[in-house]
Amino acid sequence: MSAAPPRPPGPRPWWETRPFVAFLILLSVVPLLYPPVPPLVDLLGHMGRYRVQLDIQTSPWLSQYYDYRWLLVGNLGVDALVQLLAPIVGLEPAVKLIIISIPAMTVAGFLWVAREVHNRLPPTALFALPLAYSHPFNFGFVNFALAMALAFLAFGLWLRLGRLGKTRLRAALFVPISILIFFAHTFGWGMLGLMCFSAEAVRQHDNGRGWFRAGVHAALHASCLALPLVFMAAWRSSAPAGLTADWFNWGAKLHWIETIFRDRWKLWDFASMVITFVVIMLAFGNPRFGLSRNLGFSALVIVVVFLVLPRIIFASAYADMRLAPYLFALALLAIRFRSDTHRRTATVLAVVGLIFYLARIATTTASYAMAADDLREKLQALNHVSMGAKVATFVGQGCADWWSMPRNSHLGAMVIVRRQGFSNDQWDIVGSNLLSVRYDAGAYSSDPSEIVRPTYCRIPRAWRIVNNRLRGDWRVDDALTGFPRDKFDYMWLIDVSPYDPQLTSGMTPVWKGSRSMLYRLH
Template sequence: MALGPVLDDEREDRAHRPWWETRPFVAAVILLSMVPLLYPPIPPLVDLFGHMGRYRVQLDLHNSPWLSQYYGFHWAAIGNLGVDLLVMPLGRLIGLEPAVKLIVLAIPPMTVAGFLWVAREVHHRLPPTALFALPFAYSHPFMFGFVNFALSVALAFLAFGLWLRLGRLGKLRLRAMLFVPISIVVFFAHTFGWGMLGLLCFSAEAVRQHDEGRSWWRSGINAALHASVMALPLFIMLAWRSEAHGGMTRGWFDWDYKWTYIKQALRDRWKWFDLASVAAVGLVLLTAIAVRRLTFSRNLLFTAMVLTVGFVILPRTVFGSTYADMRLLPYVLATAVLAIRFHGPTHLPLARVLAILGLGFYAIRLGGTTVSMALAANDQKAELEALDHVPMGARVGWITDELSCGHGWRLPTNSHLGAMVIVRRHGFSNDQWVIEGLNLLDLKYRAAGKFASDPSQITRPSWCRGRGGWFVNAALYQFPRDKFDYLWMIDPPPFNPVYVEGLTPVWRNGRSILYRLD
């Protein structure tokens, strides 16, 4: 009997939704998040090119007479397989490079959709302030090329939206059954995303339990029991780590780095632009505190606080995976912004202003990211013309510049560009990560010595002092010419030309140069 009036109320509510809550608008902002990635043939994300080298090995190792000389590959149940698994069928279907672009292109809209779904479930409508969280789909971790992590976070927020919805509808048994396989999928995408999903669901369930009249202590216990349905990957992880003996954990409570990560939450190319964007997000949060008409959802605010504790506790490196705490920070800020709502009924004049400002902020960030990626893509396209002069299976040692002695702001998008030797020439490149338990690539060609793996390709000019590092002149002096066929210098730091005497240049592009080793 009551169903009819409820449906009538919902239809009336839909008919009077403000423009930022309409389905066409939501679909538009989700699709707009793909714009920065449409032009580049390969997303110019820092680490992505190194990952693509590994993808080529896993796809073609047994079909390539060259790759099998340099690399091996073994599958294992590790929590870092998101894009690796997707590339296998899609890469064989449409080719590796289009497959990578398509997969990475899907991550920002999935992230934006997850943000908006969470906000809708918590507030029962879409607050205009949620638009200020959307630029975090292109946060520092994503721009750095942590694609497995970024994919797992996108999945985690989508799953969190489902968790909230099923909890709101009281379908707890169905939720428990669904989140066993969901947690496994997120875990295999990346362990950190699974951990974040657990924190999100635990904190939200604790608030829901407390809202039903239970004490915080009892609510926490009940929430832990509900979230325990996602614990199965813990046993997979224990088995994985028992077989992996490498991968250090270090950098606990390094406050200087943590403060830097806050400022770098939207780091890309222009420091003033990125810092101003983070400051704008901070201003939105302060406005929500200062303006009486605005407040925070206890649900998402508590979730943001739990994530903040995770950020504080996490070390800088976990199991050999660097920037562990940095990866979490942008999503702490995004969750805090998503928590903002109106105190009482929506005040439409203020809501319209906030919606316009939020949409403008989102558009400006997307525009800046689009230009930045286009610039990087054009630069990389010009650099990759060198591969036209490299034969199949060649051993290519390469070096590039650690920008501004490691103190620069612009992301070093060419730090793994040389891995395209593996992707397009099935050759050897000295930039692959060799950390046990971190990925599934095995290094066979160890004759290159110091130039066998990452970070041998990243060098510094001779005047950089104080932090140590791999100086370009020392690298060129120690370069084992008899172990390589080519030396490729991609926008290198200034160096002493005496160290390249006797090498035959076969291609140039500005400061970049490809030498043949006769």
């Protein structure tokens, strides 16, 4: 690992100019311009919750189906912004504006961190920018993605104030900044703390202290980020103990590395991961390149955290998966020339990095447009659903997880968004979710009852038992056999595999679309 060389005199190369940086940031929002609703898997389910938080006091239906209670938990980012914006522009436009801002802030944060660490913008930083559309973002972990974007922006500010020697100002600013990011999502605050501590330890060591004393001083400087520990202690002490499980699942962790770009086309997404890995290997295999001690140490710390984290924390799944793209991002941002920049090599890397970024943006734009068209067509079913109706949605998925993101998993939540009705796809996790389900439809009350598999899948009869109730994943015929028709007004089948038609006898088809059917129940 190497220290940052001073910036050479003379004009900046084209990839370091402000207009080009602005272009990179603006380019990041292109995939989200066309879709009316961002086609992120879990986001549609979250939008159902946003509708409840906005209208439960005035809707004659929502209060019958749900309870909503604001809690001081570390998972409020988009929820709070929706509360501010939706009364002004409406729920769906507010969500789109907020989600569009996340990739832009992520790219800006990556570039700012690279600029502060290297005293310039290395061309290899361009390879990190496509990770603004990583697997966790495509999955719709929007509070997490927002908090990580804010964390990188805050880290850039931390580095700048440290470089300028304004540590007292930095300490004062980062008390409220840490609280803000904590309430956006706990992971963002944790990531910020780890990056700030590791970067400060390197800075202290560069100022002549041994590593032990540097670590002690870094901990003191980073203590200004510690106040959210009080909120976390209060939150977890009053919340039921959620499930924490699946430690050291090395197969899953390797899979999370392979899927950092997971979107739609497996070969291209996997090849993109390989491209970024090869660029990282430049820092180890080419004598012209090295790693910044600052970001290299931060990346190493995050690697350890990724390896130690379980897959499920407090009943929240994919805990370790969420960090995987940011390991790659930190490693890519850490790469630098060991001495003076070799201009020809740097230009080649900048051109290739820009082509890679443009290609990822282009394919992501195409993928999102395809998903948006499919979403728009299927949502026509809601034109035939009455206000306040109770709708059981069943969304077909394969026996095993396929590569293309299951973007329709929470399409049923749009019943809540646009019809203020009941949908069986909301998460009912006590202690970490602001929404709770009041309406009792047995095993069909909440997520994951909406997910159904083909009849030929081998799914054990002993399904998961939560709160003494059987819940899916289940085969489509099993789900339809036990379906309580008296509890719902409609049944909406989306992308389901073939099933026994006798199981829908007596239901009235009211709309049929592409791989979608809406039935009215009597």
